[in-house]
Amino acid sequence: MKIAVVGATGLVGRKIINLCEKYFDSDVDYSFFASSKSAGSELEINGNKIIVQELNDDNISNFNISLFSAGGEKSKLFAKKFLDKGSFVIDNSSAFRMMEDVPLVVHGINEEIITEKTMLISNPNCTTMGLVMALKPLHDEFTLKSIFPTSYQAVSGSGTKAVTSLEEEIGLGDDLTPDYSDGFYERPIAKNVIPLAGTLLENGYSDEEMKFVNESRKILSIQNLIVEPSNARVGVKTGHGTFCSALFENNVDVDEAINLISKFEGIEYWADRLATPLDAEGQNDVLVSRLRKGLSNDKILNFWVVSDNLLKGAALNAVQIAKHVSTL
Ligand SMILES: NC(=O)c1ccc[n+]([C@@H]2O[C@H](COP(=O)([O-])OP(=O)(O)OC[C@H]3O[C@@H](n4cnc5c(N)ncnc54)[C@H](OP(=O)(O)O)[C@@H]3O)[C@@H](O)[C@H]2O)c1
Missing domain, CATH: 3.30.360.10 (Dihydrodipicolinate Reductase; domain 2)
Structure with a gap:
């Protein structure tokens, strides 16, 4: 399985990385994205150091699940590009939350509304x-x-x-x-x-x-x-x-x-x-x-x-949703 963390260097992104270690097997292939400022820096998961990549059109590959926490503007610009490559996208920003066809999910309350066809899922406000x-x-x-x-x-x-x-x-x-x-x-x-x-x-x-x-x-x-x-x-x-x-x-x-x-x-x-x-x-x-x-x-x-707010308000709920969609 391939998981992308977009906004990996942020407060939410770092928590997502910690939680992915606990929720997913250690053989998951991770890619971490952030701004050009962080490109080339390293973040660790499961004892492996992963080089952070700049989020741009050239390095989006076919992930299974992509967790976005890089702000609404980046979500609006890039979520579709990840979706088009077949990834589930779980978005922490407010960009898509109130769209009728996008489920707004709190794991433990309404995750059953996600189906294998619901590729874009919004994480609610913290x-x-x-x-x-x-x-x-x-x-x-x-x-x-x-x-x-x-x-x-x-x-x-x-x-x-x-x-x-x-x-x-x-x-x-x-x-x-x-x-x-x-x-x-x-x-x-x-x-x-x-x-x-x-x-x-x-x-x-x-x-x-x-x-x-x-x-x-x-x-x-x-x-x-x-x-x-x-x-x-x-x-x-x-x-x-x-x-x-x-x-x-x-x-x-x-x-x-x-x-x-x-x-x-x-x-x-x-x-x-x-x-x-x-x-x-x-x-x-x-x-x-x-x-x-x-x-x-x-x-x-x-x-x-x-x-x-960084856990059940953001990263924890996103990773719980990611675990849920990985079983669909
Ligand atoms: N904090 C919360 O409690 C919370 C709760 C729910 C939802 N959210 C949402 O989650 C998102 C991130 O919040 P945060 O608190 O983690 O913010 P943050 O600490 O400021 O982190 C922002 C992240 O976005 C990345 N980023 C900024 N500009 C970028 C660009 N041009 N291209 C690619 N990546 C870029 C940053 O990378 P660099 O380090 O390279 O700048 C960093 O990884 C926001 O949409 C926020 O509304 C936050």
Whole structure:
């Protein structure tokens, strides 16, 4: 089997490489692609050093599976070229997520919609992915009507440059002022919370907030799901957290809800310890804590969910999908 990792030198790409070692046999033939800047550098997998190639038209061969995490523009330019050579393409960017004929897959929720003819598969937005993992077992039991999620998104969700910028800002210590303007974001992020994640759209919501709306509906197959999102960026390196208030058609029961979450593969309910981004970093499982019944209504559950945005938010889900398609 031949696997291509596009964006191999990035935060997500490097995690994909680590996970491929665990999920696939050691005889897989790997090719790693990145920009011209990284061409010629080496990345290791299964004890072998592989030379990173520049992504260009001349070095695309016939892979079985290609995992893309080099940004939406590169996906739009190159995914079709890999597809045309017969590869499954699993794309981490938002380029194809809302296309009707492209499945948006969270492994553990809806991977059964992939067939051997579905060659292009989109990996959902990292914040949405953690949230829908918690919502799915609750929806199956109580029937979801609306959600009010507020996310606290980590800096690594914006890639390598953002993490470097966070580290530089931390290094400034008390010299970091509200007027600091050399960082990755429009406001300083170290020791701070920016009440906007992503780019502001004309409707007053950010593109990240609209991903909560559109992608939750598509993944959970609830076209009329009401979503009222607010997304913030916080001075955390890795681990996106979300407080969510969820309204169901039916009365809820907290013990039953905790039991449903605990039984669902890929999530853990933490009753005795608050789950924080630091706990989630490096964990495959999505963590849920502070689940409570609504104060105003027996049909509401309020809870906190946190997950490693580079793992279940990106690389882990992509590699789980890759493993799934390898068995089709
Ligand atoms: N970070 C997350 O939590 C997360 C979650 C879900 C989805 N995603 C998506 O995954 C993608 C990558 O994110 P990331 O966080 O890994 O970003 P990153 O750390 O900035 O890495 C970007 C990768 O893209 C490569 N690249 C840049 N320009 C290229 C070009 N012209 N040709 C080929 N490769 C090029 C980079 O190669 P060089 O090293 O050579 O520049 C690097 O390998 C993005 O689409 C992002 O939206 C990220």
